[in-house]
Amino acid sequence: MKQTSIFLTGATGAVGSQLVQQLSSLNIGFKALVRTPEQAGQLNKLPNAEAIIGDLAEPTTFEHALTGIEKAFLLTNSSEQAESLQMGFVEAAHRAGVGHIVKLSQFAADESSPVRFLRYHARVENRIRELGLGYTFLRPNLYMQGLLAFKEQIRYHGQFFAAIGQARVSLVDVRDIAAIAAVALTEPGYEDQIYDITGPEALSHYQLAETLSHVLGKPVNFIDVSPAQMEQALAGAGFPEWQIGGLIEDYAHYAREEAAAVSDAVARVTGRNAIGFEQFVKDHCFLL
Ligand SMILES: NC(=O)c1ccc[n+]([C@@H]2O[C@H](COP(=O)([O-])OP(=O)(O)OC[C@H]3O[C@@H](n4cnc5c(N)ncnc54)[C@H](OP(=O)(O)O)[C@@H]3O)[C@@H](O)[C@H]2O)c1
Secondary structure: OEEOOEEEEOOOOHHHHHHHHHHHHHEEEEEEEEHHHHHHHHHHOOOOOEEOOOOOOHHHHHHEEEEEEEOOOOOOOOOOOOOHHHHHHHHHHHHHEEEEEEOOOOOOOOOOOOOOOOHHHHHHHHHHHOOOOEEEEEEEEEEEHHHHHHHHHHHHHOOEEEEOOEEEOOOOOOOHHHHHHHHHHOOOOOEEEEEEOOOOOOOEEEHHHHHHHHHHOOOOEEEEEEEEHHHHHHHHHOOOOOHHHHHHHHHHHOOOOOOOOOOOHHHHHHOOOOOOHHHHHHHOOOOO
């Protein structure tokens, strides 16, 4: 095992679960913060992984494990608490002498954005810089894997919804985000860099539906809905109010086609092409 001193948060989530697999298969050791003994048991089955049980809301539960860490990966879901959880981690990392934070942010992060997710990400980025920590900010665009939230709708009703109209988005596969994170955490040369991370092309949701129909061999339709209809659907699915507001703002930003630029970060950092949407569907067709 290569001896490194890496600490991960968000290891059980969409990006983090890919990242732990990739680090483990590269034979690179890491510690990862998880919240339950069950998650720790699962993680510790991976070669080179060491689970630390704790909670970002309680820095005393993980601070001890940051001593001697060179690089940390910071990710939480976008909840109303995300900013304070991430700020708490940044302060704890600074106190412990962590040298570098690889922060999972979002495409177009900006303190003056009308999208609350983009504002909080920018505030955390700025705090990391203010404290003088080394940083790599990963700013991915919309996740392809987000479509899996519609897997039942696609499988049984051949449809999926969003308030986005004809706008194109350069959506990205989370496996590519994890691959960039793995490089930034393990190799030199990524200090004080910001990466917009996108897929290989910008596609409208109607184009996504065409690819789904073609690969799955059955008709799949995209239904453009109003923001009010989307809000109602998210409320019906039990999303918290803050998050619903954020998703509505996010989709208005996509609908203005502000997230259609294509970046070459995946190829530049990993040396291979970004995963395209057709490949994503082929790899997940057993779910759809
Ligand atoms: N979805 C998109 O299209 C998209 C696009 C660009 C950027 N992003 C950004 O991506 C991030 C979400 O990434 P993701 O989808 O990989 O996340 P995710 O699947 O929602 O996972 C969130 C992770 O954070 C952990 N976590 C949450 N609260 C915690 C706490 N109090 N203490 C310790 N761990 C905690 C969760 O642990 P548990 O398993 O214990 O809950 C889980 O491992 C957000 O910041 C979002 O803004 C998303």
